Amino acid sequence: MRSQRRHSMERADKEVSVAAMKEYYKQFDPRSYLRYNYIPPRADFTRTDSIVPWKLSCLHRAFQEGDVHGRTLIDIGSGPTIYQLLSACEHFSNIIMTDFLEVNRQEIRRWLHGEPDTFDWTAFLQHACELEGKGCSWPEKAKRLRTAIHDVIPIDVHSPNPLHPYSLPELADCLVSSFCLEAVSPDRTSFQKALTNLGTLLKPNGHFLMIGALDESYYQVADGVHIPVVPVDQEFVSATLKSCGYEICTFQCYTLPQDMKVGVDDVAGIFFVKAKKK
Numbered sequence: 001m002r003s004q005r006r007h008s009m010e011r012a013d014k015e016v017s018v019a020a021m022k023e024y025y026k027q028f029d030p031r032s033y034l035r036y037n038y039i040p041p042r043a044d045f046t047r048t049d050s051i052v053p054w055k056l057s058c059l060h061r062a063f064q065e066g067d068v069h070g071r072t073l074i075d076i077g078s079g080p081t082i083y084q085l086l087s088a089c090e091h092f093s094n095i096i097m098t099d100f101l102e103v104n105r106q107e108i109r110r111w112l113h114g115e116p117d118t119f120d121w122t123a124f125l126q127h128a129c130e131l132e133g134k135g136c137s138w139p140e141k142a143k144r145l146r147t148a149i150h151d152v153i154p155i156d157v158h159s160p161n162p163l164h165p166y167s168l169p170e171l172a173d174c175l176v177s178s179f180c181l182e183a184v185s186p187d188r189t190s191f192q193k194a195l196t197n198l199g200t201l202l203k204p205n206g207h208f209l210m211i212g213a214l215d216e217s218y219y220q221v222a223d224g225v226h227i228p229v230v231p232v233d234q235e236f237v238s239a240t241l242k243s244c245g246y247e248i249c250t251f252q253c254y255t256l257p258q259d260m261k262v263g264v265d266d267v268a269g270i271f272f273v274k275a276k277k278k
């Protein structure tokens with residue numbers, strides 16, 4: 001009840017439609033977004049209760065189970081971040097990153113090309129190496145990730161053909177998506193439709209690894225700029241995945257400690273779900 005009331009209050013002043021969401025994203029600033037979410041306390045590798053270490057451990061475990069493998073993996077709504085692929089690159093040789101905004105695709109390409117003045121992912125790379133425990137160094141991990149990422153292309157999850165005009169040579173064996181569907185959909189119906197659209201990219205028996213925000217109604221995309229998020233909970237995400245033809249393999253939730261609420265959103269928790277397309 002509380003989240004619905006806040007949800008209606010927070011979003012009351014914003015028009016919510018697919019077109020409106022696309023307009024809001026014109027204000028997205030990659031550097032600000034990284035600063036809001038990917039530095040301590042949210043990315044503090046000395047703390048076991050920090051959000052990013054929790055996300056990386058979920059992804060590490062999902063791949064360690066050994067049933068997620070193949071050649072092609074597509075990362076949906078990559079944004080300006082690469083952390084979500086640190087485990088995936090050990091298991092997939094053809095990774096395609098995607099985002100709606102050229103500014104984000106450009107940020108990724110600059111990192112791929114080792115250009116100066118890009119976001120420093122060293123601590124994330126080091127943490128992934130520690131999780132894997134194979135004595136890999138972070139420069140080796142960075143090299144492996146750069147080698148596995150073969151493309152950075154546009155995507156619109158609200159399109160029935162999300163990658164148009166890019167044509168996939170083969171369907172993906174795995175989809176990864178972090179903080180995308182609930183952050184780009186005006187309502188729960190659009191979330192479900194977008195999930196259906198993404199299903200056209202994935203082979204039967206392929207896996208979908210999704211990270212998302214729980215009970216969030218807005219987030220900051222640039223200084224002074226907040227955009228609406230459709231609040232979702234575990235029940236809705238699970239039911240929507242099942243209605244779209246997935247079985248749930250794992251569903252884990254993280255509740256934000258008070259000091260992880262840094263004023264850039266009203267997220268209450270984070271979910272990680274590993275699902276398999278029937």
Ligand SMILES: C[S@@+](CC[C@H](N)C(=O)[O-])C[C@H]1O[C@@H](n2cnc3c(N)ncnc32)[C@H](O)[C@@H]1O
Pocket residue numbers: 022025028076077078079080081084099100101104155156157158177178179180183184
């Ligand atoms: C909250 S960010 C998530 C970024 C990153 N995956 C992460 O884990 O932090 C949401 C991303 O969705 C992208 N986006 C916005 N509209 C989209 C759409 N219609 N289809 C796909 N991605 C979209 C934005 O450009 C942004 O990079």
Ligand SMILES: O=[N+]([O-])c1ccc2c(c1)CN[C@@H](CO)C2
Pocket residue numbers: 037038042051052179182183213216219229265267
């Ligand atoms: O703590 N985090 O690692 C983190 C990273 C990204 C995002 C959030 C939290 C919460 N808001 C979403 C947008 O819906 C984006």
